[in-house]
Amino acid sequence: MSGIIGIDVGGTRIKYAVMDGERRLRFEGARDTPPETDLIGALCGIVARLKSAAGPVAAVGIGCPGIIDDDGRILHSNNIRLKNFNLRTETETRTGLPTAVLNDANCAALAEYACGAGAGVRNMAMLTVGTGVGCALILNGELYKGFHACAAGGHVTVERAGKKCNCNRGSVGCLEQYASATALLASAKRAARRFPDGLLNRSLKNGGQLTGAAIFAAEAAGDPAAKRCVEEFIVSLGAGVATILNLLRPERIVIGGGVSAQGAALTDRLAAYAKDKTFAAFELAPYEIVPAALGNAAGTLGAALYAEKICR
Numbered sequence: 261m262s263g264i265i266g267i268d269v270g271g272t273r274i275k276y277a278v279m280d281g282e283r284r285l286r287f288e289g290a291r292d293t294p295p296e297t298d299l300i301g302a303l304c305g306i307v308a309r310l311k312s313a314a315g316p317v318a319a320v321g322i323g324c325p326g327i328i329d330d331d332g333r334i335l336h337s338n339n340i341r342l343k344n345f346n347l348r349t350e351t352e353t354r355t356g357l358p359t360a361v362l363n364d365a366n367c368a369a370l371a372e373y374a375c376g377a378g379a380g381v382r383n384m385a386m387l388t389v390g391t392g393v394g395c396a397l398i399l400n401g402e403l404y405k406g407f408h409a410c411a412a413g414g415h416v417t418v419e420r421a422g423k424k425c426n427c428n429r430g431s432v433g434c435l436e437q438y439a440s441a442t443a444l445l446a447s448a449k450r451a452a453r454r455f456p457d458g459l460l461n462r463s464l465k466n467g468g469q470l471t472g473a474a475i476f477a478a479e480a481a482g483d484p485a486a487k488r489c490v491e492e493f494i495v496s497l498g499a500g501v502a503t504i505l506n507l508l509r510p511e512r513i514v515i516g517g518g519v520s521a522q523g524a525a526l527t528d529r530l531a532a533y534a535k536d537k538t539f540a541a542f543e544l545a546p547y548e549i550v551p552a553a554l555g556n557a558a559g560t561l562g563a564a565l566y567a568e569k570i571c572r
């Protein structure tokens with residue numbers, strides 16, 4: 261059986277693989293994301309290499325940040341600066357392979373729903389915590405794209421007079437300004453400067469990079485500045501989770517991105533915070549808030565699953 265290529269185009273890295281008939285990823289690889297003008301050339305190079313390594317290929321699925329219409333056209337993206345660019349037709353013309361293009365958070369959610377942390381429920385929301393906060397919805401067993409091809413839950417307002425966001429003219433207080441990995445690292449760097457004897461500053465001074473894992477570890481070791489950063493992060497992400505619960509009432513919310521490595525230590529705290537904010541949460545069966553299960557592979561696998569559905 262021919263494989264399906266899955267490509268996950270990120271702001272800094274492109275990940276790729278071939279999905280086989282058992283939905284396993286083979287020939288996985290990654291490269292830096294080139295400037296936008298070289299993107300199509302890079303994608304075609306990846307397809308050519310995977311075809312020669314894996315043999316016959318039936319289709320190509322591409323996950324990409326931003327708003328992408330059903331025709332595969334990038335309408336708007338903060339990370340890939342291509343506007344009104346039809347990534348599907350350009351790739352099809354150059355590779356000769358049927359191609360499907362989908363928002364990257366939607367790809368991750370499709371994969372988690374098919375064979376990861378979302379398996380077994382009818383309604384699932386996913387928040388991907390990274391450079392920004394992506395959001396994807398599976399409602400009644402189907403990916404929900406809304407009027408404009410994807411949800412934008414990273415831009416629900418969690419602070420009415422909060423930090424400026426780059427999502428729109430004059431928009432302030434968006435979830436991703438407080439609950440992205442970018443926001444967590446920025447607040448930890450500020451705390452490191454304020455508390456020069458704290459663990460956060462010590463790891464910076466030792467030449468180490470501050471990472472989400474290092475911030476959570478410093479909190480677990482009792483560092484008060486790290487504790488404050490993590491608590492603020494959880495309160496903000498928890499506000500986003502509670503908004504989704506109140507609006508859509510999915511059975512399960514999956515938290516993806518690097519912070520999902522914290523596992524239940526993160527999701528149990530989110531669940532406890534969101535419970536206080538969610539209508540009738542103490543009377544009804546509990547919602548589940550769980551870490552993503554597929555890690556980095558979710559984007560490539562989801563892109564391939566989408567192409568399998570659209571192109572076969």
Ligand SMILES: [Zn+2]
Nearest residue numbers: 415425427434
């Ligand atoms: Zn925003």
